Amino acid sequence: MLRSSLPSLVALVLVVAGWEAACRFLHIREFVLPAPSAIWAQSYAAWPNVLHHTLATLGTVMWGFTASVVISLPLAMLIAASPAISAAIYPLLVVTQSIPKVALAPILIIALGSNELPRIIVTFLVAFFPLVVGTVAGLLATPPELIELGKSCRASKLQELTRIRLPFAVPFVFGGLKVAAALAVVGAVVAEFVGADAGLGYLIQTSMAFFKTPLAFGAVVILAAMGIVLFQVVTLIEKLLFPWSSGADQPPPGM
Amino acid sequence: MIRLEGVGKRFARGDVEALRDVSLNVAAGEFVAIVGASGCGKSTLLRLVAGLVPATTGRVVLDGTPVVGPRADTAMVFQAPTLLPWADVLRNVTFPLRLMKQAGGDTEARARALLETAGLKGFENRLPKELSGGMQQRVAICRALLQQPRVLLMDEPFGALDALTREEMSLELLRIWSGLRMAVLFVTHSISEAVLLADRVVVMSPRPGRVAEVIEVGLPRPRGFEQEGTPEFQAAAQRIRALIYGERMPRAA
Numbered sequence: 325m326l327r328s329s330l331p332s333l334v335a336l337v338l339v340v341a342g343w344e345a346a347c348r349f350l351h352i353r354e355f356v357l358p359a360p361s362a363i364w365a366q367s368y369a370a371w372p373n374v375l376h377h378t379l380a381t382l383g384t385v386m387w388g389f390t391a392s393v394v395i396s397l398p399l400a401m402l403i404a405a406s407p408a409i410s411a412a413i414y415p416l417l418v419v420t421q422s423i424p425k426v427a428l429a430p431i432l433i434i435a436l437g438s439n440e441l442p443r444i445i446v447t448f449l450v451a452f453f454p455l456v457v458g459t460v461a462g463l464l465a466t467p468p469e470l471i472e473l474g475k476s477c478r479a480s481k482l483q484e485l486t487r488i489r490l491p492f493a494v495p496f497v498f499g500g501l502k503v504a505a506a507l508a509v510v511g512a513v514v515a516e517f518v519g520a521d522a523g524l525g526y527l528i529q530t531s532m533a534f535f536k537t538p539l540a541f542g543a544v545v546i547l548a549a550m551g552i553v554l555f556q557v558v559t560l561i562e563k564l565l566f567p568w569s570s571g572a573d574q575p576p577p578g579m
Numbered sequence: 580m581i582r583l584e585g586v587g588k589r590f591a592r593g594d595v596e597a598l599r600d601v602s603l604n605v606a607a608g609e610f611v612a613i614v615g616a617s618g619c620g621k622s623t624l625l626r627l628v629a630g631l632v633p634a635t636t637g638r639v640v641l642d643g644t645p646v647v648g649p650r651a652d653t654a655m656v657f658q659a660p661t662l663l664p665w666a667d668v669l670r671n672v673t674f675p676l677r678l679m680k681q682a683g684g685d686t687e688a689r690a691r692a693l694l695e696t697a698g699l700k701g702f703e704n705r706l707p708k709e710l711s712g713g714m715q716q717r718v719a720i721c722r723a724l725l726q727q728p729r730v731l732l733m734d735e736p737f738g739a740l741d742a743l744t745r746e747e748m749s750l751e752l753l754r755i756w757s758g759l760r761m762a763v764l765f766v767t768h769s770i771s772e773a774v775l776l777a778d779r780v781v782v783m784s785p786r787p788g789r790v791a792e793v794i795e796v797g798l799p800r801p802r803g804f805e806q807e808g809t810p811e812f813q814a815a816a817q818r819i820r821a822l823i824y825g826e827r828m829p830r831a832a
Contacts (some may be wrong), residue, residue, distance in 0.1 A: 423603040476629055476649045477675040487678060491665045568665045568706050 358538035363430025367542030373527075374539075378546055380522035382476035384440065385550065392504050396452045397497070400459030401485065410460075416487030421453050425511065443515035443523075455500035462496025463489050491509040497571040498562045505554040509547055580762055581605040581730060582627060585637035587787075588623050596721060596787040597623040600637070603781060603790060604710070605643045607729070608760040614767055616823060618629045618786025621766040625725075625732045629647040629655050641730065651679060654723035660715035662707040662722075668694065669703040691701035693721045696755060713744040719750070724759065731756075733765045739770070745769075746804065749776060753802055775802055782822040791822050 346352065352355035353384050367374055403410045425446050432442035441446055442576045466489050516525025524543040531539040562569055581604070586625050588598040597620040605611050613621050626632045627639055630649040639646040641653070654675070662671045672690045676682040694703060697717040704744060707715055716736060718755075723731060737745040749772055767773050773780045774796055785792040796815050798806050 383745055413739055467661060468657070469657045470663070474676070474678070475631055475656070476653070476655050477678045478649050479678055483678060488663070491663065494665065504809070523679075554689060556739070566665065568708070 326458060326508065328462040335387055347516060350554035355537045358541055361539045362539045363545070364567065366536065366538035367545075369374050370539060374542065374546070377522055377524050377527040377543070378550075379510075380520075380526075381516065381524040381547070384443045384447055384515065384523060385508045387440070387444045388451055388511055389505060389508040389554075390561075391444060391448040392452035392455055392508065393501070395448070396455040396500070396504075397459060401454050403456070403460050404489070405485075413456045417453060417456060425514050426518065429515050432527060433519040438519055438521075443512065446518075447508050447511035449516065449572070451504040451508040454507065455497070456504075458496045458500025462493025465496065487501050492563060494566050498558065498566070500557055501558045501562075505550045505558050509551040510524060525531040530578035580607040580609075581613060581764075582640040583624075583628075583637070584640065586624075586627060586634045587636035588620065588627060588632065589635045598627075599787040599789050601788070601790055602637075603793070605762050605764065607762055610756060610763045610776060611766055611827075612765045612773035612779075613720055613780060614770060614773045614819060615674065615780045615783030615788070616785050617768075617784035618788075619634060619783040622734050623663065623781060623788065625734050625766055628730065629653055629732050631829045636811070646794075650726055651681065651726065653730040653732060654726045654728035655718075655729070656719055656723045656733045656736045658717040658738045661823055662715055662718055665705055667704045668699065668710070668718050670719055671707065671737060672725055675722060675726055690725055692720070692725055694718075696719050697751070713740050713748060716740060716748065717751075720755075724755065724786060727759075729761050731761050731763045733763065734765070735768065738768065743819070744787050745772070748801070753800075754777070757801065770816050771807065773814055773819065774798075775804070775807070778817060780815070782819055783824075792818075794818055 330499055344359050344361060347357060348364075352359075358366075397415070403413055406536065428449065429442065429446050436442045436445070470492065471484065474488050479487065498504055513525035513528075516523035519531060520526045524547055527543045528540045531537070531543070582605040583601050586601045587596070588597060589596045601620075601624065603611075613624065614619055623632065628641075628646065630646045631690055632655070633647075641650065663674060666674065668679075669687065669690055672694065676686055691700075691703060691760070693786075694700060697720065699714060699717055699721070701713065702710065707718070709829055710746055712720070721737065737748050740748065753776060763791045765773070765776060777796055780796060782794065784793045785791065793817055798809070798811055798812075798815075
């Protein structure tokens with residue numbers, strides 16, 4: 325574990341060191357590109373404020389992510405259940421994906437008021453699509469023989485779904501969940517850019533307005549960390565709850 | 580026990596006639612192999628007996644009652660092991676009974692005993708992906724046998740295995756079958772496999788699938804590969820080959 329992450333750790337340290345050196349020796353002005361040390365210093369000095377904004381963003385991300393899961397999974401089951409429903413719903417989903425969320429956000433804020441709800445909806449709209457597509461793919465990828473096995477055991481449609489199709493789709497669902505977790509962070513920040521009084525997106529905007537570039541960079545770093553942590557949490561849940569789903573295939577023992 | 584009465588099957592999609600006027604009787608405990616070129620409706624025939632697809636004409640009768648849907652006393656083995664990737668070997672074997680809510684107190688003990696017979700003792704809690712292809716197919720066969728079927732339907736069960744594993748598994752299947760004695764319908768591409776295993780070999784001709792001839796294999800049981808050299812074995816294999824290739828008997832230079 326440590327051995328495998330060592331190269332990336334060394335690379336990271338080198339990049340940060342090079343960045344720091346470039347800022348110091350080339351005399352780059354702080355509001356153009358702050359040095360890592362300045363980013364740390366300014367973010368640390370403002371930490372209660374930064375924490376407040378981080379928690380606000382995390383709240384939006386979690387609500388949006390939860391909404392994606394709660395809506396996407398039943399939606400995917402509906403789409404997988406019948407070609408007619410799939411033909412009706414899929415084009416609509418693609419339409420929601422081709423609308424730029426940045427364009428949609430101000431409209432939603434006017435319609436729903438300046439509160440948490442439009443931000444959660446934007447987060448949801450950004451995050452849910454890969455989850456639906458992944459789950460549908462998983463439900464439909466069930467081998468026909470497995471379905472036949474269910475049929476020959478006289479399984480009902482519901483049993484076929486819950487005992488065969490859904491478990492089979494689990495690795496696909498988690499593939500979608502990982503993408504959705506990362507995208508939820510993007511969605512939350514997009515929404516905060518358009519209308520918010522808290523959150524890291526809001527912090528970035530206000531910091532830049534006052535040329536506090538290091539603080540804005542600090543917020544970006546926290547956002548990146550948030551995406552990585554969420555991704556890892558989803559991966560960990562998959563490993564703990566569905567150990568057969570994740571991980572490299574072990575070589576079969578020789579016979 | 581199994582009676583096919585003038586069974587025909589036409590698939591609406593593509594308007595393909597898969598089977599035409601197939602009549603066949605299989606006695607209880609009889610081992611019948613079905614051979615034929617690709618597209619002669621062998622698999623469709625099995626699915627008709629399994630009750631997975633309805634016949635277009637004629638009917639399939641099992642123990643005097645027409646087959647209208649899947650039954651608990653028929654079990655199927657597919658070419659691919661089709662195991663549940665999330666369940667360990669033991670849970671895979673008991674899956675059909677649990678699905679049909681027929682699992683009783685002795686189900687797990689019987690499953691363990693079957694796995695031991697199949698040489699899978701110690702693998703009960705492994706996942707399918709940890710097993711080799713041959714072992715996975717053994718699990719699939721155990722899964723079918725645990726249902727204590729009166730009819731075992733096997734659709735090229737050894738088709739995906741390498742030649743050596745295949746021979747080993749054929750003999751194992753015979754050994755298990757001689758203890759349980761259910762009727763077996765065994766679809767295969769291999770002529771020698773059919774002759775080695777079966778009491779009778781049904782040779783089918785393609786487009787539409789029909790029964791070309793039914794050949795009795797008179798070889799004494801227990802069977803073994805040493806019988807492959809006997810004149811009876813060769814005669815049966817030659818006869819089947821001639822029926823499948825007809826006039827266009829292939830000849831290598």
